[in-house]
Amino acid sequence: MNRQTFIWGHSGSRIRSTQRWVERMWVFSLLLAALLLFCINLDSPPLLNGGEQTVNQVARELSSTPWASWQWFYPTFGDQSYVEEPPLLYWLIALAYKTGNDSTLMTRLPTALLSVLSIPLFYGIGREIFPSRQNALFSSFIYLTVLPVVQYGRLAILDSTVLCFVMLMMVCLLRSRRDFRWSLGAGIGFGLICLTQGIGLGFVLLAIGFIFIAWDTPRLLRSGYWWLGWVLGIIPALVWYTLPLVYSQGFLTANLVKESLQPFWHSVEINRILKSDYDYLLELLKFSVPWLLFWSYGLGLAWNNRNWGWAKFVLVWTGVYGGAVCLMAFPLPEYSLPLYPALALAGGAQLTAVWNLPRSQSYPRLWLFGLSFMCLGAIASTIYLVLEASQSLFPVVSSSVALTLAGAAILVARRDLQFIFILFWGMYVSLLLLMTSSHWIVS
Known part of the structure; x- marks a missing residue:
């Protein structure tokens, strides 16, 4: 009798322990699958002309610079300050050069490892917004097998680097609904986005998060502790953007802000805007095989269930970022990368709904x-x-x-x-x- 009572009394803790073990196994499996996919054959082909070679040159100059040099805060390209992008990616690659060597593999390795890390972070997003693990797993499998996510995630470019920090900001934002302390992580994620690709993309993603919170959990917007976490998290990025003003080099901050917002305010003819949006849509459709079939139904499912948190999150993310891309003068294919997580969540929800359909119901x-x-x-x-x-x-x-x-x-x-x-x-x-x-x- 005592033995039975002992087992019964500990059944709850054993179930929780088993659940934690299963969760860790899934995270480890996703991490291992991503590591193989993003890092295999990384040193071939050679660095691409333009983007990757520019990153390589800036990081090479940075790696040969003394630690106390101002150039570490604001890198140079040749003899001039390189103000086109913030320096976080260059910092990571320069550190890779210092620990290894200047090679194609070391140039792409930091971005590839961040892309690997983005997969379990994305799984964490699914676990936060969906009621079951199955939704999160299906969404993660879709996200892991989207060609642009894998292809760009292996290149030393800003667009793929920033995805990891997008996931970090979003998963911490979702968790902050239950624990205010996670808003600090959300603020850090936002700051890292701004230090990677500028304040333009950062504010678009920030708008996604705030609109979702205002719709789903508006009480957070009245919490001083929640706002305090955001403020503390963005301090490093804020310091980097304002530091030149202290040293009478305000042109750096002005140029960085201008470069960050240029894709949104660049003036072009309306027919060229329509043509670029049309080309962008074709690229999105071409590289979405075969998941586009399920994304469209998933977005419809989200609209029909828009009173649920996951549906609100998917609709806000898709609508706000999709609208921002339409406002860009020349949307490049890599600009679509932050859109794929939302579409993968929609596709995962649709496949889970199909999984739970009666066997007699047709597709x-x-x-x-x-x-x-x-x-x-x-x-x-x-x-x-x-x-x-x-x-x-x-x-x-x-x-x-x-x-x-x-x-x-x-x-x-x-x-x-x-x-x-x-x-x-x-x-x-x-x-x-x-x-x-x-x-x-x-x-």
Whole structure:
């Protein structure tokens, strides 16, 4: 009797211990999968002309500078101050050069490791806003297998570096609804965004967070402790932006603010704006295979459930950032990176809803037609690459994608839920094959 009582009395703690162990295993698995995908074959091909080579040059000059030099706060390119971007990425790469050497691998490694870290942080976002672990896992698998996220996440560019800090800010913002102390982490994340890509993107993401809080948890906006955490968190970024004013070098701050906001206020003709937005939309659609099919339904699901916290978060993030991109004069493909987390959350919610449907209920016909059309496109690409006698792994990659889409289409036609796992596993393997080649930078 005592033995039974002992077991019963500790059942709650044992369940909690098991849940924590399962949670850690999932986080470790996601981290390991991301580490392999983002870091394999990182030193090939050589640094890209323009962006990566500029980053390499600035970081190289910085790594040879004494620690006490003013140049560490405001790097130079040649003999002039480099005020186009804030210095956080250059700091990280310069530190990598000091610990290792000046090579392609060391140039890309800091960004790749931050991209790896962004995956468990994104999973943390899902665990905060969704009622079940399944939603968070499906969303994380989608996010991990989006081509632009992986491709740009391996490059030494600002757009991919900032994603990790976006995840940090958002997960801390969500957790601050339960514990005010997490607002400090949200403020630190915002400050790191501003120190990476400027205050323009920082304020757009800050607007997303504040609009969501005003809609979902407005009581936080009346809390002095919550605001105090934000203020303390952004102090390092605030000091960096205002320090030149103390030393009578206000032109640095003025130029940095101007460069940060230039994508939003650059004046161009209206037809050129429409054309650039059209090209941007095509790029977004082209690189969203096959998850675009589920994102659209996920956004509809969010709208129908907009009284739930996760739906509010997805709708605000998608609407505010999508609107900001439309205001940009020339939206580049990499500008879409902060949009993919919101779309992945929507897709994960949709797949979870499908998983819980009655077995007798059919799936949307668009899924079957869409997957079949994408499969035919992948087959046509494979045939073209074989006829061209391509020496790269592209025919193998396109064949892998075609098999994945074909298998998923067949399972969708049979109303078999295994199509979800076929898509996850097949897209991951296809991306892994692509990253092992020397032509993983695709356009």
